Amino acid sequence: MAEATGKAEKIRVLIVDDIPETRENLRKLLFFEPDIEVVGAATSGEESITLAGQLKPDVVLMDINMPGIDGITATEMITQQMPSVQVIMMSVQGETDYLRRSMQAGAREFLIKPFTSEDLVAAIRRVHQLGLTRRPKIPFEQVPSASSPTGRDGTGAAMGRILTVFSPKGGTGCSTLAINLAVALAQQKQGSKVALVDASLQFGDVAVLLNLQVTRSIVDLVPHIDELDGEMLETALVAHGSGVKALLAPPRPELADQVSPSLIEKALSILRNLMSYVVVDTSSIISDITLTTLDIADRIVLVTTPDIPSIKDAKLFFEVADALEYPANKTILILNKSDPHSGIRAEDIQASIKHPIAAQLPLDERTATLAANHGVPYVLGNTRTTKLAQTTMMLAQYIINVFAEKEEAAVAVPAKLGTGRLSL
Ligand SMILES: Nc1ncnc2c1ncn2[C@@H]1O[C@H](COP(=O)(O)OP(=O)(O)OP(=O)(O)O)[C@@H](O)[C@H]1O
Ligand SMILES: [Mg+2]
Structure with missing residues (x-):
């Protein structure tokens, strides 16, 4: 469970939010958690992509609504480039469409603001643990051979x-x-x-x-x-x-x-x-x-x-x-x-x-x-x-x-x- 950096097993978190108070609040909420370290804060979607590349966080706390590149697009780019990074999306909206788009973009969790520090900390630990359990896994052996689940190839091969x-x-x-x-x-x-x-x-x-x-x-x-x-x-x-x-x-x-x-x-x-x-x-x-x-x-x-x-x-x-x-x-x-x-x-x-x-x-x-x-x-x-x-x-x-x-x-x-x- 040791981090790649060889340091203590702290969960490295990157905060992304365009509102300074929110960034500060999130820092404060996480400050006393012994196993969590906020390694950086980005003020925009653009900056989050750069910082994620530089800081290699375990978990990104991503605001959904930001000017410029929004949270969903930034999540998509981060998870494509760094599949091991776990993104938790934060939004004031609980709309199904947002939820769905976030999940499609690769977010692991969706927290609806306002949330408690317990919710936040628990979510960070869960996605981190899930990331650790997922990472070493090889594709599941019993899944039938690759094929489109929506089409048929006419060979009678297993598909759905x-x-x-x-x-x-x-x-x-x-x-x-x-x-x-x-x-x-x-x-x-x-x-x-x-x-x-x-x-x-x-x-x-x-x-x-x-x-x-x-x-x-x-x-x-x-x-x-x-x-x-x-x-x-x-x-x-x-x-x-x-x-x-x-x-x-x-x-x-x-x-x-x-x-x-x-x-x-x-x-x-x-x-x-x-x-x-x-x-x-x-x-x-x-x-x-x-x-x-x-x-x-x-x-x-x-x-x-x-x-x-x-x-x-x-x-x-x-x-x-x-x-x-x-x-x-x-x-x-x-x-x-x-x-x-x-x-x-x-x-x-x-x-x-x-x-x-x-x-x-x-x-x-x-x-x-x-x-x-x-x-x-x-x-x-x-x-x-x-x-x-x-x-x-x-x-x-x-x-x-x-x-x-x-x-x-x-x-x-x-x-x-x-x-x-x-x-x-
Ligand atoms: N998330 C939920 N919150 C509250 N009640 C729920 C929830 N999900 C299911 N229930 C209720 O639990 C009861 C049992 O549900 P259901 O029949 O789906 O269970 P089951 O595991 O299939 O049961 P059985 O063993 O009889 O087949 C039902 O009254 C259902 O409405
Ligand atoms: Mg039943």
Whole structure:
């Protein structure tokens, strides 16, 4: 963990803001932190690019609105030239578009002013830690060969990405996250095709959460498993207004037994070729069905909540994942129902589970319940401006970036997009 300079392990921070008082306040907020050192302050986007090159900070605190080169453009230039630099964007605006553009530019976090010194310090430590854990990593081995996730090459090669959303503990918000992520992925990346598979076969909630009639379901495919192809599979999908196509769970629990792990595997393999992203919702039991969806996934989105039973189960999951020889970066850890009053800090959860938290989605029962009761994902409609919706959209962008990075690494072209992470 030693810095390249060989000095003590302080996190070197560059402040970028055109307002002198803000620069001074940020310095003061960080002054007493033993592990953080402000190495410089830039007064403009232009100067930040020069200073970042000279000072090689670990973390840049970047204001978004500045005359001349704004924070987003400066971030883009800095992260392209120095991918190891972690940028935290600061803005008074919480607009989705700003958030999205910042993440696309390569920012790791987005802090909305005014924020507390605890928020700031925690964000700096988290992005720094994430940078350290990311840096030595080689591209993820199980990701299929490089190809455009939006197109087809006609060779039948694997193309789309499978994202299995799982929680070893029930009720953590797995299904809620799965449906919102699917819709956010469809919205965030133009032209992308997104499928949502309900692999919680007995009591799947995808249909109710999206207000879809179960006119077709995965059980319709059972008699056709041997001759299953893309065309046949498409006929079993139910379209949602957002553009997401759902492969729903059987309409009654007793039908679930008819669906075999090999049918799930076949269906997911075919969907991978048809779609850009395939989001899979699971039940919390590690059955053969769930294991199949975890094995085949390019990434597992592991959902935990800030309570001891859920954290204990997440830890156990990582033991299982180790035993299954999943690489550490196969799993994206999400803290859902994040609550400053829970008495458990995200840092402590990370330390206990020994895996970085990629995103914290706030506890917002009102939004989650309203969305569920109306059958409208919270990333759509009036609720899309809530913090919960915004962080979920940023998570979707983070996932897009992770996969984009993979492709770029595989085809050896310079990275265009940084990989974001978020925590509001
Ligand atoms: N961020 C959130 N804040 C508050 N409540 C939430 C949040 N996310 C989900 N919920 C609520 O948590 C409950 C469980 O959500 P959900 O059904 O998505 O969880 P699950 O993990 O899929 O559960 P199950 O184990 O039953 O499949 C629901 O009432 C949902 O509205
Ligand atoms: Mg569920």
